[in-house]
Amino acid sequence: xxxxxxxxxxxxxxxxxxxxxxxxxxxxxxxxxxxxxxxxxxxxxxxxxxxxxxxxxxxxxxxxxxxxxxxxxxxxxxxxxxxxxxxxxxxxxxxxxxxxxxxxxxxxxxxxxxxxxxxxxxxxxxxxxxxxxxxxxxxxxxxxxxxxxxxxxxxxxxxxxxxxxxxxxxxxxxxxxxxxxxxxxxxxxxxxxxxxxxxxxxxxxxxxxxxxxxxxxxxxxxxxxxxxxxxxxxxxxxxxxxxxxxxxxxxxxxxxxxxxxxxxxxxxxxxxxxxxxxxxxxxxxxxxxxxxxxxxxxxxxxxxxxxxxxxxxxxxxxxxxx
Amino acid sequence: xxxxxxxxxxxxxxxxxxxxxxxxxxxxxxxxxxxxxxxxxxxxxxxxxxxxxxxxxxxxxxxxxxxxxxxxxxxxxxxxxxxxxxxxxxxxxxxxxxxxxxxxxxxxxxxxxxxxxxxxxxxxxxxxxxxxxxxxxxxxxxxxxxxxxxxxxxxxxxxxxxxxxxxxxxxxxx
Numbered sequence: 001x002x003x004x005x006x007x008x009x010x011x012x013x014x015x016x017x018x019x020x021x022x023x024x025x026x027x028x029x030x031x032x033x034x035x036x037x038x039x040x041x042x043x044x045x046x047x048x049x050x051x052x053x054x055x056x057x058x059x060x061x062x063x064x065x066x067x068x069x070x071x072x073x074x075x076x077x078x079x080x081x082x083x084x085x086x087x088x089x090x091x092x093x094x095x096x097x098x099x100x101x102x103x104x105x106x107x108x109x110x111x112x113x114x115x116x117x118x119x120x121x122x123x124x125x126x127x128x129x130x131x132x133x134x135x136x137x138x139x140x141x142x143x144x145x146x147x148x149x150x151x152x153x154x155x156x157x158x159x160x161x162x163x164x165x166x167x168x169x170x171x172x173x174x175x176x177x178x179x180x181x182x183x184x185x186x187x188x189x190x191x192x193x194x195x196x197x198x199x200x201x202x203x204x205x206x207x208x209x210x211x212x213x214x215x216x217x218x219x220x221x222x223x224x225x226x227x228x229x230x231x232x233x234x235x236x237x238x239x240x241x242x243x244x245x246x247x248x249x250x251x252x253x254x255x256x257x258x259x260x261x262x263x264x265x266x267x268x269x270x271x272x273x274x275x276x277x278x279x280x281x282x283x284x285x286x287x288x289x290x291x292x293x294x295x296x297x298x299x300x301x302x303x304x305x306x307x308x309x310x311x312x313x314x315x316x317x318x319x320x321x322x
Numbered sequence: 323x324x325x326x327x328x329x330x331x332x333x334x335x336x337x338x339x340x341x342x343x344x345x346x347x348x349x350x351x352x353x354x355x356x357x358x359x360x361x362x363x364x365x366x367x368x369x370x371x372x373x374x375x376x377x378x379x380x381x382x383x384x385x386x387x388x389x390x391x392x393x394x395x396x397x398x399x400x401x402x403x404x405x406x407x408x409x410x411x412x413x414x415x416x417x418x419x420x421x422x423x424x425x426x427x428x429x430x431x432x433x434x435x436x437x438x439x440x441x442x443x444x445x446x447x448x449x450x451x452x453x454x455x456x457x458x459x460x461x462x463x464x465x466x467x468x469x470x471x472x473x474x475x476x477x478x479x480x481x482x483x484x485x486x487x488x489x490x491x492x493x494x495x496x
Contacts, residue, residue, distance in 0.1 A: 006387075006388075007387065009388065010386075010387035010388040010391065010421065010425075011387075013387075013388050013391060013392070014387070014391045014417065014418075014421045017391055017392070017395050017417050018414055018417055018418065021395070021399075021409075021410035021413045021414045021417065022410065022414060022460075024408075024409055024410040024413075025408050025409070025410035025411060025414070025456070025460055026460065028408040028409060028410070029408060029460055029461060031462060041460065
């Protein structure tokens with residue numbers, strides 16, 4: 001037992017002595033590397049000995065950090081993601097609101113421009129606050145009424161064209177029958193040929209020009225404006241654009257128009273506060289009005305062709321607006 | 323005063339020798355002096371490695387591995403200090419030889435001249451092998467493992483060793 005213990009002791013001593021001398025040698029020896037630099041062997045050994053551990057440590061730490069970041073720290077990422085989503089939704093909402101405001105600004109600018117161009121025409125702006133709950137009638141409600149001077153049968157327009165007429169006026173609200181309603185009509189004429197005919201609603205997005213003779217030449221794309229004969233709307237207000245022309249059952253053509261005003265997207269309108277015949281002037285500058293007033297609108301007196309071509313029968317509905 | 327005592331390992335009885343006071347120190351110093359001085363006038367004597375022979379002899383005689391390796395360490399380190407080799411060069415080699423000699427000396431009868439001759443040759447070769455290994459690994463010197471001169475040196479050292487051991491035996495306490 002003693003011998004075994006002594007042998008172990010001597011082996012340990014041998015190891016210590018040899019290692020100490022090896023280290024002593026390493027400290028003294030200078031190695032020349034491939035680049036011609038003298039490197040201390042002990043330093044090279046130390047670096048060589050430690051670098052694998054450092055490398056392993058760096059690898060381990062990187063793995064741990066990666067694991068932490070990609071898995072355990074995902075709760076923070078989820079929170080951050082949730083916050084970003086909320087922020088994104090908020091920004092989207094802001095964008096939508098700003099777009100709406102920009103569109104509203106455009107519309108108001110058009111109305112303002114139109115109104116400024118018609119200084120002598122009494123009119124008032126109003127917001128559409130509701131529409132008819134009845135699908136068979138095209139009616140809207142405005143936020144202005146009798147207190148603002150709005151009366152029954154006053155014309156309602158936008159900068160784009162005719163909207164309809166007031167069919168009922170309350171103290172703070174007015175009810176407007178749109179041009180597309182079956183019971184609606186307006187005195188109109190084709191802008192180029194000055195052929196007059198009432199335009200009526202059909203209960204659908206398109207409107208019709210009912211009393212144009214089959215002998216008259218009418219083309220798709222021609223513009224139709226108010227004729228002023230209904231005593232509601234002044235002359236030369238855009239009513240619509242002809243999109244379909246057919247030979248109808250004699251003696252009248254089958255003509256369909258797309259309304260000039262965007263009746264399905266109304267938000268702001270102008271109410272004409274007069275029942276007297278008016279002459280509209282062309283706006284000095286329109287900001288994107290889809291159908292600006294025709295040059296003829298600047299003329300106070302109707303063109304000779306217009307009076308000559310007045311062919312509307314006395315019984316036509318447009319002459320007697322409802 | 324004990325001149326010698328028996329170390330019992332299994333069934334064998336190995337005799338451990340002790341020397342007169344200062345014998346090891348004096349013999350080591352003398353060996354180093356001769357190794358450093360004599361070759362100046364007799365260069366061929368340099369083939370004999372007296373410090374190595376001293377290490378082998380006292381290792382075999384003392385038969386204590388710890389003492390043997392420490393003696394080899396001291397002798398080798400002194401040889402390094404007196405020479406131009408880096409400290410530890412011969413120190414390592416002679417430490418291992420001292421350990422090996424004292425370990426083997428505790429198991430074999432190393433009193434016979436033939437056994438001493440053979441063991442000295444083996445230890446000389448082992449010593450040279452360690453030196454070459456150190457040169458190759460640490461100093462990056464491509465030293466050959468075996469040469470004819472090395473074989474002759476082993477033979478000469480073994481012969482000198484047998485004679486030297488005979489005189490050193492006279493310094494034992496007996």
